[in-house]
Amino acid sequence: MEIADIHCHINFDSFNGDRDEVINRAKIAGLEFVIDSGFDYASNERSLRISQMYEGYVYSTMGFSPNRIGKSDYRYALNQILEFSDSIVAVGEVGIDLKKAKASYEKQKEIFLEFVRVAEEIEKPLVIHARKAEERVFNIIKSRDITAVFHCYTGSESLVRQIQDAGFYISLSTLVCFADNVEKLVRHVDLDYLLLETDSPFLSPLKGRNEPSNVKFAYQKISQIMDVNNDDVSNKLIKNGSEVFDIHP
Ligand SMILES: [Zn+2]
Numbered sequence: 001m002e003i004a005d006i007h008c009h010i011n012f013d014s015f016n017g018d019r020d021e022v023i024n025r026a027k028i029a030g031l032e033f034v035i036d037s038g039f040d041y042a043s044n045e046r047s048l049r050i051s052q053m054y055e056g057y058v059y060s061t062m063g064f065s066p067n068r069i070g071k072s073d074y075r076y077a078l079n080q081i082l083e084f085s086d087s088i089v090a091v092g093e094v095g096i097d098l099k100k101a102k103a104s105y106e107k108q109k110e111i112f113l114e115f116v117r118v119a120e121e122i123e124k125p126l127v128i129h130a131r132k133a134e135e136r137v138f139n140i141i142k143s144r145d146i147t148a149v150f151h152c153y154t155g156s157e158s159l160v161r162q163i164q165d166a167g168f169y170i171s172l173s174t175l176v177c178f179a180d181n182v183e184k185l186v187r188h189v190d191l192d193y194l195l196l197e198t199d200s201p202f203l204s205p206l207k208g209r210n211e212p213s214n215v216k217f218a219y220q221k222i223s224q225i226m227d228v229n230n231d232d233v234s235n236k237l238i239k240n241g242s243e244v245f246d247i248h249p
Contacts (some may be wrong), residue, residue: 001030001234003219004131004241005212006171007040007093007127007151008195010036010058011013011046014201014209022211023054029213032238032249034058035072035197037093037151040072044080057105059247061090062125064115069103080119089245091119093125093151099131102131103167108133109140125244127151134159152199154181157188164193169244171195174218177205186225191236195244196222 005026015022026034038044038234044062051060064077064242081091094115096108121123121128125147129135134155141148142162151161153174163170166202171187173196175182196218204210205217222235242248 001219001230001236002032003030003196003215003234004032004238005034005198005200005215006149006195006241006245008038008200008210008212009039009043009202010200011038011043011050012033012079012201015211016077019050022213023215024113025211027057029216032214033241033247034212035061035089035245037061038063038077039093040068041076041080041098042072044077047223048084051087056249057243059089060087061092061093062088063092063127064111065093065129066095066097066101066103066108066112067088069101069107069111074114078114078118081115082122085122085124087123089247090125090127090149091115091122092149093127093129095129096133096137097129097131098133105133105136106182109136112137112140116141116146116215120144125149130155138163138168140141141168141173149195149244151197153185153205157185160185160188164190167193169193169195169240171197172218172222173197173199174205174210174214175203177217177221183221183225186222191226191228192231192240194237195240196237
């Protein structure tokens, strides 16, 4: 079975002691590739370094989380993306967070738009972080000339259809293994527009730190809910991931 974790943060310090083993376990679990996402200048730099260390297996995306506004300068991240555009597979995570981020909606939107423009310019997909702002983000990008992935989607069921109709992707996290609201979304998702992720080190379906190999539990859960066999789900999703991020291992 070929699977992938399309969004995680193994650039966190909590992986410094055993990153090799984590990568090994991912390979053993059948992961074809892992995408690590930065969320500000420093984590983007770490993400890039890790993708170079595990070249051809770990891929990097560079972004700027709305939660970092006021703590880190987004313009450094913007320039970094332009400088390393050939070494990354997407721009993100970027977006709007009306649950946790302290900055105003207007400020978040203004900064988000700068990253949307950069993604268009370098012709890379967008990895979107949207919390209590899924619809607003969707309306901002729906007519733009980009591919977008709503990472760790926890928005409404009705918006799922609109996102897919616009040709954008829904990425469900390992939350699907234990959160009823995410499990309910699966009935509304089309396999053609679905991706799966762990968002490690967060959202573990077990206890403690999450890691990419755990994405297999999300795959199993999807097969079970949709009543589609494991291989059909993984074949479809690995194809989606390869196409969106232009990864061909
Ligand atoms: Zn994330």
